[in-house]
Amino acid sequence: MRCVVLDDYQGVALANADWSGLDVTVIRDHLDDPAVALSDAECVVIMRERTPFTAELFARLPKLRLLITSGMRNASIDLEAAQEHGVTVCGTGSAKTPPTELTWALILGLARQLVVENAAFHSGGPWQSTVGVDLAGATLGLIGFGHLGKAVGRVGKAFGMDVVAWSQNLTADRTEAEGVRLAAGLHELLEQADFASVHLVLSDRTRGLLDAAALACLKPSAFLINTSRAAIVDHVALLEVLRDNRIAGAGLDVFETEPLPLGDELRTLPNVLATPHLGYVTQTNYRTYFREAVEDVHAFLQGTPIRELTHSR
Numbered sequence: 001m002r003c004v005v006l007d008d009y010q011g012v013a014l015a016n017a018d019w020s021g022l023d024v025t026v027i028r029d030h031l032d033d034p035a036v037a038l039s040d041a042e043c044v045v046i047m048r049e050r051t052p053f054t055a056e057l058f059a060r061l062p063k064l065r066l067l068i069t070s071g072m073r074n075a076s077i078d079l080e081a082a083q084e085h086g087v088t089v090c091g092t093g094s095a096k097t098p099p100t101e102l103t104w105a106l107i108l109g110l111a112r113q114l115v116v117e118n119a120a121f122h123s124g125g126p127w128q129s130t131v132g133v134d135l136a137g138a139t140l141g142l143i144g145f146g147h148l149g150k151a152v153g154r155v156g157k158a159f160g161m162d163v164v165a166w167s168q169n170l171t172a173d174r175t176e177a178e179g180v181r182l183a184a185g186l187h188e189l190l191e192q193a194d195f196a197s198v199h200l201v202l203s204d205r206t207r208g209l210l211d212a213a214a215l216a217c218l219k220p221s222a223f224l225i226n227t228s229r230a231a232i233v234d235h236v237a238l239l240e241v242l243r244d245n246r247i248a249g250a251g252l253d254v255f256e257t258e259p260l261p262l263g264d265e266l267r268t269l270p271n272v273l274a275t276p277h278l279g280y281v282t283q284t285n286y287r288t289y290f291r292e293a294v295e296d297v298h299a300f301l302q303g304t305p306i307r308e309l310t311h312s313r
Contacts, residue, residue: 001066001301003043006034007050010281017290022297030259035060042066043300045293048280049074050258055081068296070094070289071280072307075202075229079311088300089309092292099279100151103227106251107195109273110223111135133194133221133248136160141193143186143210144228145170149199153180164189167200186210190217195225202229212237218247225251227279242269253279 005013005026013026031037034051038044043066046053053067058081067082072091082089109115113130120126140156142149142165153163157179165175166183175182183189186209190196196218200206210224210233218224224247226233235256241247249271257264258277266272292307299306 001042001297002040002063003045003297004038004041005045006031006038007047009047012286013045013290016287017294019294022294038064043068043297045290046070046074047289048277049076052076053082054078055084058082058085058087061085066090066297066300066305068092068293069309070285070293072309073201074309077309079309083311088305090296090300090305091307091309092296093288094280095282095285095288096147096151098282098285099148099227100155101282102253102275102279103148103152103197103225103251104155106225106227106253106273106275107135107197107223110225110249110251111195115273135195138162138194139164139192141165141183141189141196142180142199143167143189143196144199144201145175145180146199146201148228149197150178152197152199153178161195164192168205186214187217190214190222191219193218193222195223197225198228198232200228200232202231207231208234210234210237212240215241215247220246220248222247223249223251227251227253230254230256239265239269242266242271245271247271249273253277 001022003022003024005024007030008026008028011028027037030050035057038061040063042063044064045068047070055078064087067087067089069077070092071094077089079089112132116130120129136159138161140161140163142153144167145165149165156163164181164183166186166189170182172182212234215237242250252272252274254277296307
């Protein structure tokens with residue numbers, strides 16, 4: 001089976017699994033239009049949502065039989081189109097701890113101005129130029145309280161933070177079990193938060209949820225952290241509050257276009273601490289992704305696909 005692995009940015013796909021017996025091509029650079037490179041591929045392995053698989057792309061890949069994504073959810077795959085073109089879509093396991101850890105890396109980096117102080121250390125700049133923000137006693141607002149939101153909240157409580165949470169269907173019994181307060185609404189949560197962290201799944205009702213009116217509720221001293229999905233936060237509104245210093249800063253790991261264009265204004269703002277969608281990028285996750293991708297290929301070849309992602313009509 002001719003397999004192509006897309007977007008292997010770090011060049012580690014082959015080292016993290018036993019691909020023997022498979023005809024594998026690895027592409028490290030992101031391709032805006034991958035159709036030509038995939039013209040002979042019977043199987044494609046993609047990393048999360050780096051390359052969307054749209055109906056138009058499926059139509060241009062008549063030889064494609066199997067598409068494998070890391071993780072068991074990928075909003076950038078048109079599962080209905082895959083089904084219509086006879087393409088089986090399978091996923092892999094994925095650990096929940098890496099995004100939690102990166103969320104805290106961003107929070108701590110913002111609170112203690114680590115980038116500024118580290119740059120000064122290496123360049124011979126001033127010895128101490130910033131004053132850090134205390135976490136103990138500060139309010140951590142969690143927008144979303146699923147597995148990741150809960151895990152982030154537990155760390156916040158360990159730091160001595162007051163933790164408050166909100167999502168559309170969240171109830172007090174769920175928050176109270178974690179020692180977390182329930183906010184009456186999104187705007188109330190944002191008004192209280194010193195650090196507001198997004199942990200929602202992107203859907204029709206969460207797209208653009210943090211709009212201009214919502215962001216206006218944040219205090220000038222507050223920080224916004226988004227390791228979930230970029231489209232949950234209105235991009236234009238976010239740029240405005242950051243540009244005008246109406247919030248203290250933002251920690252971002254997700255962007256509507258990835259890789260983020262070099263000319264994007266987010267790259268120029270000093271109150272933005274950003275990472276290139278590293279939330280899931282850890283050794284353990286990569287080993288799981290690629291080893292289970294190989295398992296998916298062999299199971300498919302044996303006529304018994306595993307970890308299938310299907311479109312429900």
